[in-house]
Amino acid sequence: MEGSTLLLLIGIAVPLKYLANTPELVQLLGPIHGAIFILYLWSFLNTSVQENWNIRFIIMGCSAAFIPFGGFIVSKFVQNTLKG
């Protein structure tokens, strides 16, 4: 969800703001993405501390939220880790 809102924001809303002079989508999506980012950070830290994951992986997981598609990669990795 966090990855999707980030992609919507930087892929659609920001170009619309600067190329088509319509900032409304950024004004709407920005706070939504912010709230979902907090939700992502909270659940990731909760799970990683509970499962006692490596500090390096925790930092990578938190940083991935700022990178396009990073959230999807982390999600896949977490699913595989929790399964195995």
Added chain:
Amino acid sequence: MIYLVIKTLHIFFVFLWISGMIMQILSLHVGKTLPGALLPQEIARLRCLIKYDRFVVAPAMFITIGSGLFMALNAEWFHYTWLQVKIPLVVLLAAIHGVHSGKIKRMINTSGSDISFNTVRVSIIFLSSILIIIFLVVMKFI
């Protein structure tokens, strides 16, 4: 009128959230301080705390953040410095809450043997963040 209602709810849920976090810090401090493995009664109390956290504190946190964003959008505060400083502090508090929830769950799973927790450091960060947030909100428009 709706703004005032949302503001009232925002402050109410802030109290629920922060009081829940204080309970987490105290529980972690006690769990770290008392010697030996956790007793069954202590584990039962911690499970109650986790339930309270899941059904009251965590929802209160998300409602606080949601209502805060609603007010900021309505009043167009996002370009003000005070809010730009406040938002990272709120993110920090949410992160601390997530970490402490995980630590309490881990404390139950490992019977208290595998937890690192520095009460003084956590309390300083937690209380100073709240103090700064209150100062920013009271002062506003700096």
